[in-house]
Amino acid sequence: NAGVTQTPKFQVLKTGQSMTLQCAQDMNHEYMSWYRQDPGMGLRLIHYSVGAGITDQGEVPNGYNVSRSTTEDFPLRLLSAAPSQTSVYFCASSSYTGTYNSPLHFGNGTRLTVT
Amino acid sequence: AQTVTQSQPEMSVQEAETVTLSCTYDTSESDYYLFWYKQPPSRQMILVIRQEAYKQQNATENRFSVNFQKAAKSFSLKISDSQLGDAAMYFCAMGRVRGGATNKLIFGTGTLLAVQP
Numbered sequence: 001n002a003g004v005t006q007t008p009k010f011q012v013l014k015t016g017q018s019m020t021l022q023c024a025q026d027m028n029h030e031y032m033s034w035y036r037q038d039p040g041m042g043l044r045l046i047h048y049s050v051g052a053g054i055t056d057q058g059e060v061p062n063g064y065n066v067s068r069s070t071t072e073d074f075p076l077r078l079l080s081a082a083p084s085q086t087s088v089y090f091c092a093s094s095s096y097t098g099t100y101n102s103p104l105h106f107g108n109g110t111r112l113t114v115t
Numbered sequence: 116a117q118t119v120t121q122s123q124p125e126m127s128v129q130e131a132e133t134v135t136l137s138c139t140y141d142t143s144e145s146d147y148y149l150f151w152y153k154q155p156p157s158r159q160m161i162l163v164i165r166q167e168a169y170k171q172q173n174a175t176e177n178r179f180s181v182n183f184q185k186a187a188k189s190f191s192l193k194i195s196d197s198q199l200g201d202a203a204m205y206f207c208a209m210g211r212v213r214g215g216a217t218n219k220l221i222f223g224t225g226t227l228l229a230v231q232p
Contacts, residue, residue, distance in 0.1 A: 040224055041224060045219055101212065
Protein backbone atom coordinates (compact mmCIF):
# COMPACT_ATOMS: atom_id res chain seq x y z
CA ASN A 1 0.00 0.00 0.00
CA ALA A 2 1.84 3.12 -1.24
CA GLY A 3 -0.28 5.74 0.59
CA VAL A 4 0.40 9.26 -0.70
CA THR A 5 3.08 9.52 -3.39
CA GLN A 6 4.66 12.81 -4.38
CA THR A 7 6.97 13.41 -7.31
CA PRO A 8 9.56 14.77 -7.76
CA LYS A 9 11.41 14.77 -4.43
CA PHE A 10 13.58 17.72 -5.43
CA GLN A 11 13.27 20.36 -8.13
CA VAL A 12 15.18 23.48 -9.11
CA LEU A 13 13.46 26.05 -11.32
CA LYS A 14 14.42 29.36 -12.79
CA THR A 15 12.20 32.37 -12.18
CA GLY A 16 9.33 32.40 -14.65
CA GLN A 17 9.37 28.68 -15.41
CA SER A 18 6.27 26.58 -14.87
CA MET A 19 5.99 23.08 -13.51
CA THR A 20 3.58 20.59 -11.95
CA LEU A 21 4.07 18.80 -8.66
CA GLN A 22 2.40 15.43 -8.77
CA CYS A 23 0.42 13.81 -5.96
CA ALA A 24 -1.35 10.46 -6.03
CA GLN A 25 -3.05 8.43 -3.32
CA ASP A 26 -4.29 4.85 -3.46
CA MET A 27 -6.54 4.89 -0.38
CA ASN A 28 -9.68 6.15 -2.13
CA HIS A 29 -9.66 9.26 0.05
CA GLU A 30 -12.16 11.98 -0.78
CA TYR A 31 -10.13 14.82 0.67
CA MET A 32 -6.76 15.95 -0.71
CA SER A 33 -4.74 19.05 0.02
CA TRP A 34 -1.48 20.85 -0.61
CA TYR A 35 0.60 22.58 2.08
CA ARG A 36 3.80 24.52 1.90
CA GLN A 37 6.35 24.50 4.73
CA ASP A 38 8.61 27.49 5.29
CA PRO A 39 11.11 27.99 8.13
CA GLY A 40 9.49 29.57 11.18
CA MET A 41 6.01 29.42 9.66
CA GLY A 42 4.86 25.84 10.01
CA LEU A 43 2.67 24.35 7.29
CA ARG A 44 0.19 26.54 5.44
CA LEU A 45 -2.68 25.33 3.27
CA ILE A 46 -2.46 26.23 -0.43
CA HIS A 47 -5.45 24.45 -2.04
CA TYR A 48 -7.69 21.57 -1.17
CA SER A 49 -10.27 19.29 -2.77
CA VAL A 50 -13.21 17.40 -1.28
CA GLY A 51 -13.71 15.18 -4.32
CA ALA A 52 -13.19 14.84 -8.05
CA GLY A 53 -14.11 18.05 -9.83
CA ILE A 54 -14.21 20.13 -6.60
CA THR A 55 -11.37 22.36 -5.45
CA ASP A 56 -11.06 25.41 -3.24
CA GLN A 57 -8.46 27.86 -2.03
CA GLY A 58 -6.61 27.65 1.25
CA GLU A 59 -4.62 30.27 3.09
CA VAL A 60 -1.89 30.95 0.47
CA PRO A 61 -3.29 30.14 -3.01
CA ASN A 62 -1.69 32.89 -5.12
CA GLY A 63 0.61 31.63 -7.86
CA TYR A 64 -0.74 28.07 -7.76
CA ASN A 65 -3.42 26.18 -9.65
CA VAL A 66 -4.97 22.80 -8.93
CA SER A 67 -7.45 20.45 -10.54
CA ARG A 68 -8.95 17.13 -9.48
CA SER A 69 -10.07 15.05 -12.43
CA THR A 70 -9.84 11.73 -10.55
CA THR A 71 -10.13 10.66 -6.92
CA GLU A 72 -6.50 9.49 -6.94
CA ASP A 73 -4.63 12.50 -8.35
CA PHE A 74 -4.27 16.10 -7.21
CA PRO A 75 -1.50 17.94 -9.09
CA LEU A 76 -0.26 21.38 -8.07
CA ARG A 77 0.77 23.73 -10.87
CA LEU A 78 3.14 26.65 -10.53
CA LEU A 79 2.28 28.97 -13.37
CA SER A 80 5.32 31.28 -13.30
CA ALA A 81 7.76 30.36 -10.55
CA ALA A 82 9.05 33.07 -8.22
CA PRO A 83 11.80 32.92 -5.57
CA SER A 84 9.07 33.37 -2.92
CA GLN A 85 7.79 29.93 -3.89
CA THR A 86 10.99 28.28 -2.71
CA SER A 87 9.63 25.89 -0.10
CA VAL A 88 8.89 22.31 0.81
CA TYR A 89 5.52 21.17 -0.51
CA PHE A 90 3.41 18.46 1.07
CA CYS A 91 0.40 16.70 -0.32
CA ALA A 92 -2.01 15.11 2.18
CA SER A 93 -5.21 13.11 2.03
CA SER A 94 -7.90 11.86 4.37
CA SER A 95 -11.27 10.18 4.37
CA TYR A 96 -14.58 11.19 5.83
CA THR A 97 -16.77 8.52 7.34
CA GLY A 98 -19.89 10.65 7.26
CA THR A 99 -19.31 11.52 10.87
CA TYR A 100 -15.60 12.07 11.49
CA ASN A 101 -12.53 13.14 9.55
CA SER A 102 -9.70 10.62 9.59
CA PRO A 103 -6.19 11.92 10.32
CA LEU A 104 -4.26 13.36 7.39
CA HIS A 105 -1.87 11.05 5.55
CA PHE A 106 1.10 13.01 4.20
CA GLY A 107 3.37 12.40 1.26
CA ASN A 108 7.13 12.70 1.74
CA GLY A 109 7.31 16.21 0.35
CA THR A 110 8.93 18.00 -2.58
CA ARG A 111 11.74 20.47 -1.97
CA LEU A 112 11.46 23.22 -4.58
CA THR A 113 14.11 25.87 -5.14
CA VAL A 114 13.45 28.82 -7.45
CA THR A 115 16.52 30.77 -8.52
CA ALA B 116 -9.71 33.20 13.26
CA GLN B 117 -8.21 29.92 14.39
CA THR B 118 -4.61 30.00 15.55
CA VAL B 119 -2.08 27.56 16.96
CA THR B 120 0.93 28.87 18.86
CA GLN B 121 4.12 27.05 19.80
CA SER B 122 6.24 29.39 21.89
CA GLN B 123 9.33 27.17 22.15
CA PRO B 124 11.32 27.24 18.89
CA GLU B 125 13.91 24.82 20.30
CA MET B 126 14.11 22.40 23.21
CA SER B 127 16.77 20.00 24.43
CA VAL B 128 16.51 16.89 26.61
CA GLN B 129 18.91 14.28 27.91
CA GLU B 130 18.40 10.73 26.75
CA ALA B 131 16.04 8.82 29.12
CA GLU B 132 14.69 12.06 30.61
CA THR B 133 11.23 13.61 30.19
CA VAL B 134 10.44 16.71 28.15
CA THR B 135 7.24 18.70 27.65
CA LEU B 136 6.48 20.68 24.50
CA SER B 137 3.92 23.47 24.79
CA CYS B 138 1.08 24.44 22.48
CA THR B 139 -1.78 26.90 22.86
CA TYR B 140 -4.62 27.44 20.43
CA ASP B 141 -7.64 29.57 19.78
CA THR B 142 -10.87 28.55 18.09
CA SER B 143 -14.56 29.32 18.17
CA GLU B 144 -15.42 25.73 17.25
CA SER B 145 -16.92 23.54 19.92
CA ASP B 146 -15.84 20.25 18.38
CA TYR B 147 -12.30 19.85 17.10
CA TYR B 148 -9.23 17.64 17.06
CA LEU B 149 -5.76 18.50 18.27
CA PHE B 150 -2.68 16.75 16.93
CA TRP B 151 1.03 16.45 17.44
CA TYR B 152 3.06 15.61 14.34
CA LYS B 153 6.72 14.65 14.31
CA GLN B 154 9.00 15.59 11.41
CA PRO B 155 12.43 13.90 11.52
CA PRO B 156 15.25 14.97 9.19
CA SER B 157 13.78 12.64 6.55
CA ARG B 158 11.04 15.29 6.17
CA GLN B 159 8.25 12.75 6.65
CA MET B 160 5.23 13.99 8.65
CA ILE B 161 4.35 11.37 11.28
CA LEU B 162 1.23 11.54 13.44
CA VAL B 163 2.29 11.15 17.07
CA ILE B 164 -0.97 11.57 18.94
CA ARG B 165 -4.51 12.88 18.49
CA GLN B 166 -6.98 14.29 21.02
CA GLU B 167 -10.68 14.89 20.49
CA ALA B 168 -11.77 18.07 22.26
CA TYR B 169 -14.94 16.50 23.66
CA LYS B 170 -12.93 13.83 25.48
CA GLN B 171 -11.75 14.87 28.93
CA GLN B 172 -9.31 11.98 29.23
CA ASN B 173 -5.84 12.83 27.99
CA ALA B 174 -4.62 10.75 25.04
CA THR B 175 -1.56 8.53 25.42
CA GLU B 176 0.53 6.55 22.93
CA ASN B 177 3.30 4.56 24.57
CA ARG B 178 5.90 7.13 25.76
CA PHE B 179 3.88 10.06 24.41
CA SER B 180 1.07 11.69 26.34
CA VAL B 181 -0.76 14.98 26.26
CA ASN B 182 -2.00 17.41 28.88
CA PHE B 183 -5.18 18.84 27.40
CA GLN B 184 -6.60 21.85 29.25
CA LYS B 185 -9.69 22.85 27.27
CA ALA B 186 -10.61 25.93 29.28
CA ALA B 187 -7.06 27.26 29.02
CA LYS B 188 -6.83 26.18 25.35
CA SER B 189 -3.58 24.41 26.06
CA PHE B 190 -2.33 21.14 24.56
CA SER B 191 1.15 20.09 25.66
CA LEU B 192 3.04 16.95 24.63
CA LYS B 193 5.05 14.98 27.17
CA ILE B 194 7.73 12.61 25.95
CA SER B 195 8.91 10.17 28.61
CA ASP B 196 12.16 8.16 28.54
CA SER B 197 13.43 10.25 25.60
CA GLN B 198 15.32 8.37 22.92
CA LEU B 199 17.77 9.57 20.28
CA GLY B 200 15.15 8.78 17.63
CA ASP B 201 12.81 11.33 19.18
CA ALA B 202 15.01 14.15 17.88
CA ALA B 203 12.84 15.98 15.33
CA MET B 204 10.67 18.99 14.65
CA TYR B 205 7.32 18.68 16.42
CA PHE B 206 4.23 20.45 15.12
CA CYS B 207 1.02 21.07 17.00
CA ALA B 208 -2.08 21.26 14.79
CA MET B 209 -5.83 21.72 15.07
CA GLY B 210 -8.62 20.50 12.81
CA ARG B 211 -12.36 20.02 12.62
CA VAL B 212 -14.01 16.81 13.68
CA ARG B 213 -16.99 16.96 11.36
CA GLY B 214 -15.83 18.81 8.28
CA GLY B 215 -18.11 17.26 5.69
CA ALA B 216 -14.94 15.83 4.12
CA THR B 217 -13.13 19.16 4.59
CA ASN B 218 -10.10 18.48 6.76
CA LYS B 219 -8.14 21.72 6.90
CA LEU B 220 -5.49 21.72 9.59
CA ILE B 221 -4.00 24.81 11.22
CA PHE B 222 -0.38 24.25 12.22
CA GLY B 223 1.87 25.86 14.77
CA THR B 224 5.37 27.00 13.83
CA GLY B 225 7.07 23.95 15.32
CA THR B 226 9.48 23.07 18.14
CA LEU B 227 12.85 21.57 17.25
CA LEU B 228 13.72 18.91 19.83
CA ALA B 229 17.32 17.82 20.34
CA VAL B 230 18.10 14.69 22.37
CA GLN B 231 21.51 14.65 24.04
CA PRO B 232 23.19 11.24 24.61
